[in-house]
Amino acid sequence: xxxxxxxxxxxxxxxxxxxxxxxxxxxxxxxxxxxxxxxxxxxxxxxxxxxxxxxxxxxxxxxxxxxxxxxxxxxxxxxxxxxxxxxxxxxxxxxxxxxxxxxxxxxxxxxxxxxxxxxxxxxxxxxxxxxxxxxxxxxxxxxxxxxxxxxxxxxxxxxxxxxxxxxxxxxxxxxxxxxxxxxxxxxxxxxxxxxxxxxxxxxxxxxxxxxxxxxxxxxxxxxxxxxxxxxxxxxxxxxxxxxxxxxxxxxxxxxxxxxxxxxxxxxxxxxxxxxxxxxxxxxxxxxxxxxxxxxxxxxxxxxxxxxxxxxxxxxxxxxxxxxxxxxxxxxxxxxxxxxxxxxxxxxxxxxxxxxxxxxxxxxxxxxxxxxxxxxxxxxxxxxxxxxxxxxxxxxxxxxxxxxxxxxxxxx
Amino acid sequence: xxxxxxxxxxxxxxxxxxxxxxxxxxxxxxxxxxxxxxxxxxxxxxxxxxxxxxxxxxxxxxxxxxxxxxxxxxxxxxxxxxxxxxxxxxxxxxxxxxxx
Numbered sequence: 001x002x003x004x005x006x007x008x009x010x011x012x013x014x015x016x017x018x019x020x021x022x023x024x025x026x027x028x029x030x031x032x033x034x035x036x037x038x039x040x041x042x043x044x045x046x047x048x049x050x051x052x053x054x055x056x057x058x059x060x061x062x063x064x065x066x067x068x069x070x071x072x073x074x075x076x077x078x079x080x081x082x083x084x085x086x087x088x089x090x091x092x093x094x095x096x097x098x099x100x101x102x103x104x105x106x107x108x109x110x111x112x113x114x115x116x117x118x119x120x121x122x123x124x125x126x127x128x129x130x131x132x133x134x135x136x137x138x139x140x141x142x143x144x145x146x147x148x149x150x151x152x153x154x155x156x157x158x159x160x161x162x163x164x165x166x167x168x169x170x171x172x173x174x175x176x177x178x179x180x181x182x183x184x185x186x187x188x189x190x191x192x193x194x195x196x197x198x199x200x201x202x203x204x205x206x207x208x209x210x211x212x213x214x215x216x217x218x219x220x221x222x223x224x225x226x227x228x229x230x231x232x233x234x235x236x237x238x239x240x241x242x243x244x245x246x247x248x249x250x251x252x253x254x255x256x257x258x259x260x261x262x263x264x265x266x267x268x269x270x271x272x273x274x275x276x277x278x279x280x281x282x283x284x285x286x287x288x289x290x291x292x293x294x295x296x297x298x299x300x301x302x303x304x305x306x307x308x309x310x311x312x313x314x315x316x317x318x319x320x321x322x323x324x325x326x327x328x329x330x331x332x333x334x335x336x337x338x339x340x341x342x343x344x345x346x347x348x349x350x351x352x353x354x355x356x357x358x359x360x361x362x363x364x365x366x367x368x369x370x371x372x373x374x375x376x377x378x379x380x381x382x383x384x385x386x387x388x389x390x391x392x393x394x395x396x397x398x399x400x401x402x403x404x405x406x407x408x409x410x411x
Numbered sequence: 412x413x414x415x416x417x418x419x420x421x422x423x424x425x426x427x428x429x430x431x432x433x434x435x436x437x438x439x440x441x442x443x444x445x446x447x448x449x450x451x452x453x454x455x456x457x458x459x460x461x462x463x464x465x466x467x468x469x470x471x472x473x474x475x476x477x478x479x480x481x482x483x484x485x486x487x488x489x490x491x492x493x494x495x496x497x498x499x500x501x502x503x504x505x506x507x508x509x510x511x
Contacts, residue, residue, distance in 0.1 A: 085488040118443035118491060121461045121473040121484055160445035164458035181488070188488055192441035196419035200442040282490035299487060308485075316474075324464070324474045375474050376483040378492060378511050 037137030038233045038259040039266065042241070044367040044384075045252045048078040050171040056305035056368055056384035057175055058239075060135075060257055062088065062226075064095075067103045067130035067142045074098035078177045081257065083239065083394055084283075084301030084381075085181035087188040087223035088133065088145040089117075089124055091170060094177045095147065102129035105144060107215060111205040112154065114212060115146050115223065116161035117188065119179070119303070122168035124148050125157040127206075133226045138259050140229035144222060148174070155206035158213075179303070180226065182237050184283050184407035185397045187222035194218060228396050233260025235399035236406060238267050239302065243389035247356070249365025253388070261393060261401035269393060269402050269410065276395075278345030279407040287337045287380035296380040298339060300392060300409045304383030307353060308374030311335070314355060316375050322358040326372035331357040333372075337380060345408045353385070423449065426510060428502045435496035435510045443484075443491045450495055453480040457495070 040060055047054035058081045065073035074095055079088075095102065105128040107113045113128045126149035130142045150170035157167065168174050181188065189202050199214040203222070206212040228234050241255035258267045277285040279299070287298035289309050296309075306325060317327035326333070332354035340348040356370025369385050386392075395406035404410070415423045421440035427433045438444050447454045456477040464473070473484040479497055486492040494510050501507070 117488070118484075121464060121475075123443070160447060163447055164455065165462055166458055183488065185489070189441060190489055192420050192489070196417065198417055198419065200419050200421070200440075201445060202442045283487070284490060297490065301487060373474070374485065376481075376494075376507075377474075377485045379485050381487075 035264050036232055038264055040136050040257050042081060042239065042255040042257050043252065044241075044250075044254075046364075046366045047175055048171055048177050051175045054175045055366060056371060057366070058241075058302045058384060058387070059176065060180055062178070062180055063134040064088075064090065064100065064102070064131040064145070065134075066101060067132055069132070072100050074100040076177050079180045080174075080176035080178070080303060081239070082179050082181045082301070082303030083183055083237075083392075084299060084303045085117075085119070085179065085188065086183045086185050086225045087117075087181045088131070088143065088178065088226050089126075089148055089181070089223070090145060090178035091148045091150050091174065092126060092153070093150050094171065096151070102131050102145065102147060104129050105221065107205040107217070107221070109205060111207055113217065113221065114155060114204045114206050115188075116157060116201060116204065117146070119168060122166045122173065123157075123162040124168055124174075124179075125161050126169065127154055128221070128223060133229075135226075135257075136259070138227075138230040138233060140226050140231070143226055143229055144224050146223050148178070155210040155212050158201075158204060160201055181303075182225060182227050182394065184236075184279055184394055184409070186225050186228045187219050188224075189217070189222055190219070193222065225396065227259055228399070230259060233263045233267070234396070235263065235401050236261035236393060236395040238391060238393050239387060240391045241387045241389065244367055244369050246362065246365075247369040248360055249362030250367040251365050253367045255387075261395060269404070274393075274410050275339070275347045275349045276345045276404055276408055276410040277339055277341035277347060278343040279409065280342045283407055284379075285342050285409060286340050288340075289337045289380060290335050296378065298337075298380035298382065300382040300386060300394075300411075302384055302387060304381045306371040306373040306381075306383045307355065307385055308377055308379065308381030308383055309337070309372070310375055310377045312375065314372070314375075317358065320359070324373060324375075325358055326355050326375070327357055327359065328355050328372075331355065331360070332370060341408065345404055351382075351386075424510075426496075426505075428500070432500065434500040434502070435494065437492075437494035437511050439486070439490070439492040441489050441491070443493070446482075446495075450480070450482070453477070453495070453497075456480055457482050
């Protein structure tokens with residue numbers, strides 16, 4: 001027996017292989033698998049043609065196929081990337097225009113499973129369906145998604161959903177062809193919709209005649225976080241955006257969405273200088289604003305177009321396009337907030353930011369840095385302006401990235 | 412103040428003056444409550460003011476001032492919050508920040 005030479009060779013080769021690829025096993029002969037393409041482009045622009053004129057809306061393209069089908073697929077552009085919600089929601093007429101029919105989901109009683117979900121001032125309504133979803137080289141199979149029933153082809157919304165014209169089911173009112181919610185949880189409603197004695201007004205079972213009543217939905221039946229269902233790079237996401245060229249408004253800004261945290265060379269959490277903010281069961285960390293002792297629940301939300309916080313000392317635009325946003329009398333209004341993580345990831349850090357007069361924004365531009373609003377709010381929201389010039393990391397609930405376990409936000 | 416809670420984490424607080432007239436409501440929980448029911452006769456005024464915002468879309472935190480009612484919708488999925496009040500009916504000495 002002369003083991004010296006055969007053993008020494010793999011022992012020498014191993015560090016080289018590990019340096020060249022990821023998850024290298026003990027094999028010394030097989031070529032390393034190519035890394036999975038995990039980057040897609042993000043764009044802030046004026047929105048889809050049917051909803052032109054959007055502001056601070058961050059868009060991405062998504063490929064969806066009927067579950068189990070390789071052929072019945074649609075590439076859908078201008079889907080809003082929303083880190084403040086969970087679930088893929090697609091406007092029904094946009095799918096229909098590409099002749100794609102997703103597989104409807106049923107509740108345990110054999111009724112269609114439908115959803116009413118509040119966003120901002122409105123609510124989405126429509127059935128849950130299954131899709132195979134692809135982005136770059138990542139793929140998730142049989143993902144529960146919501147179809148926004150803008151053609152009113154299915155069960156009508158119940159009386160407590162979207163009444164008096166507050167449905168946001170179509171492209172013009174949504175400002176997008178859909179919403180891709182990649183927040184820090186695996187499902188949209190979560191445990192609160194699983195077993196309460198009185199079901200929340202969230203999931204509904206609808207009869208063939210179109211009569212709907214609120215009901216509970218198991219976690220596995222709920223509309224899901226697509227990125228958490230990818231077969232790899234599924235522990236979180238990275239959102240990278242450049243600085244704006246003109247703080248008063250750029251027409252188009254492009255960044256990137258990277259899947260996974262510290263799973264490939266392009267998504268590593270920085271070893272130094274990173275602020276990691278753990279989140280609670282709602283997905284919130286905490287913030288204090290401008291030296292106030294009041295501790296506010298806070299999150300980093302690409303689906304909010306402004307910095308959202310209450311400051312009665314800043315004037316509110318009384319009318320016009322920006323009614324309800326802040327219109328500081330003497331811009332820039334320089335303010336700050338201190339973020340603190342919840343739980344084990346309890347970092348703290350101060351962020352300075354400035355609120356500008358939105359009426360100074362360049363006409364026709366789509367990306368603005370200094371937009372503020374939310375007077376009266378008892379929360380703090382780091383909306384889209386926070387993302388410009390930053391790399392922001394989102395760690396998914398109960399998933400591990402380096403030394404950190406989600407849910408967390410980091411920058 | 413009267414508080415109504417459910418096992419699903421929904422909480423609604425109603426604020427009444429000495430005469431029993433409700434001048435404010437505040438809510439929080441994993442779903443948005445039925446505003447049509449909560450705002451009663453003021454729901455139409457609220458939605459009319461809301462629809463002046465274009466697009467309705469994703470503004471997420473919404474402040475609406477109607478003729479007689481003010482409504483603030485805030486929060487996000489899993490943590491919806493908001494309040495509505497009648498500014499002219501708030502009793503003297505009640506700070507607005509206490510309605511939450």
